Amino acid sequence: MHARTDSQVELALHAVTYGGAQVMGLDGYVMRPGDPADLVAIPARTPAEAVAGKPPRSLVVKAARITVRDGVLA
Numbered sequence: 001m002h003a004r005t006d007s008q009v010e011l012a013l014h015a016v017t018y019g020g021a022q023v024m025g026l027d028g029y030v031m032r033p034g035d036p037a038d039l040v041a042i043p044a045r046t047p048a049e050a051v052a053g054k055p056p057r058s059l060v061v062k063a064a065r066i067t068v069r070d071g072v073l074a
Contacts, residue, residue: 006048013047038062 003009021029031039041059044050060068067074 006046009048009051010046013051036063 003012018029039059039061040057041061042050042055042057044053044055049055056071057068058070059066
């Protein structure tokens with residue numbers, strides 16, 4: 001996509017997350033108590049830093065179970 005600025009990277013990230021959810025018909029695209037949780041937590045100050053900096057994954061949760069903590073398989 002050749003995103004070069006922080007705002008371009010953030011727009012691309014929004015497109016693949018919220019846009020993908022919209023295409024799949026996932027209403028709201030928010031996490032609520034009781035929802036299945038698939039997420040990746042990474043140490044970054046901005047969305048652009050998270051994408052471009054490729055920081056280590058601090059926490060990975062799949063189907064509400066922690067699979068990686070501090071970069072180590074759980």
